[in-house]
Amino acid sequence: MKGSIAKGAFVYTALVGLAIMSLVPFFWMLFTSLKPLSEVESGSFLPKDWRPGNFQEVFAQIRFGRYYLNSIFVASWVTYLTCLTSALAAYSFTRLEWKSRDFLFRVYLATMMIPGVVTQIPGFAIIVNLGMPDTYAALIVPSAFTAFGVFLLRQVMLGVPKALDEAARIDGANSWQILWEIVLPLSRSGIITLAIFSFMGNYGSLIGPLIMLKSDGLRTLPVGLTFFDSKYGSQTNLLMAASVMSIIPRLILFIVGQKHLVKGIQLGAVKG
Amino acid sequence: MTAKNKKRAMRIATILGLAYLLPNLLGFLVFTAGPVIFSFGASLTNWNIMNSPPLEFVGFRNYQQVGQSSQFWTFFINTVYFMAFSPVGIVGSLVVALLLDSRLRGMTLFRTLLYLPSFTAGVAIMIMWKGLYNPDHGLINACLRGVFDLFSLPFQGPGWLQSTQNLMGLHPEKIAFAVKDIGLGAREALxxxxxxxGLGGGNMLLYLAALTNMPDELIEAASLDGAGPWAVFRHVKWPQLAPTTFFIVIMSVIGGFQGGVDSAQVMTGGGPAGTTTTLAYHIFRKSFVEYQFGYASAVAWVLFAIVFAFSGLLWKFGNKETNY
Incomplete structure (x- = not known):
């Protein structure tokens, strides 16, 4: 048993070291956000003069509350639309038999390889031609139809036994009822995973909104933070306070959805 | 059923199938498939929305310019430089996964803590790192200074985000090496x-899942035969992890070529002296700072071709390795 004690000691030491390295930057950010600016330069880890008022100061200097709401509003809409359209498409790709279905699915898969920079300019031009630049729609609509979502939910729905829908069909259910009453409830965990991914991805997206927006009132958090940083970059304490606040929704989602996330990452990697 | 009825049933099924697909398909055509074709067309024009010369078809002139542009090759090297470190990251995430696979108590807690940096990644975290790297009052140089003081050594901290130095001694502007360029600069910071x-992120979780699903009998049998931990890893675990490694490498190559946009925009502006401008960031700037839509589209297609060629090669040679 001596070997296993040594092994345990090694594993724990290594993991504690890594965990400290992962967490120290977060604590540095938190403590810096609570310092007066003069103390930021002094270099002590903990604040001597605690300034929780820094957090209020952020709201005074930029429209932080507005950015918060914009981010959550946009990310929620994208998430809702992505889940809905992906679920319908995945249902079609797994449960309905039709001509050229598999061919079309392969086209979907192939486009997942195309770098986002290729579609960036046309995406912008299309939004301008639809008369939507500098609107919420410009942020929501282009992000709401991902091939990734279809791929992920197809993977999930393939795991729902087909015998169940056949039984329902015999009982007289049509395809719409089978989708809502059988396939979707059984794919719940996969849909939650997609929802978390899509919310997080959009909540954090910088370049899309940067391209599409002009008005300050429409800015999402990443754009607002970047703007704050470039304009008032010397106020390290306030920047850290803003950063702390902007990762709070992520932390909440992380705590609530961890189980689904781990599963989802593994699911997304299964070759189609 | 008659042949005619069968054909009719088939047509109805296709209409139904397409109806379910339609909401997604429409968006897919307008925002993905359409733009891909449109973008290729744009790359053959002189489209520029700033000083708007008359729109002209210029054939492959943009592509020629890309090939001749020394800027393009510098940024290509920057991109490859960043990618050169990804094997280290992949090995790191494998080591973490092996540690977490020890099946001791408390592993779920450690997994959660180590996953946190990857889950919170984004602009806020980049701003945090900008602070950490600050040469005067950032945490990193403060720690380094502490270590140097302990041994009473003179301390000259790395310039991090403000420095063009790098571990390979690459000259910032031309393709050359020099000893004075060796150091820790913006590239290393990123x-x-x-x-x-990334250490406790998606790649680690993939490795961990593969390790967890590995049959215990194999490992036990090898241990009974007297194999030490390294031999068990080398001859039992590593071969079984091959498909996971293959997937991770392919995704790292695809992602690596397209990466570096957000960090450049938030942390360095692509500098100093262009050292952190990757190809994807170069395309972004050509498009939405200089508004050279035609030229930028051509660069985007060159990047696409590079990604395609590299992942094709990996697929061809890597897959063979995977299926022994």
């Missing part, structure tokens, strides 16, 4: 941030 964010 690489280390990537390690921190």
């Amino acid at each position: 690489v280390f941030m990537g390690f921190w964010a």
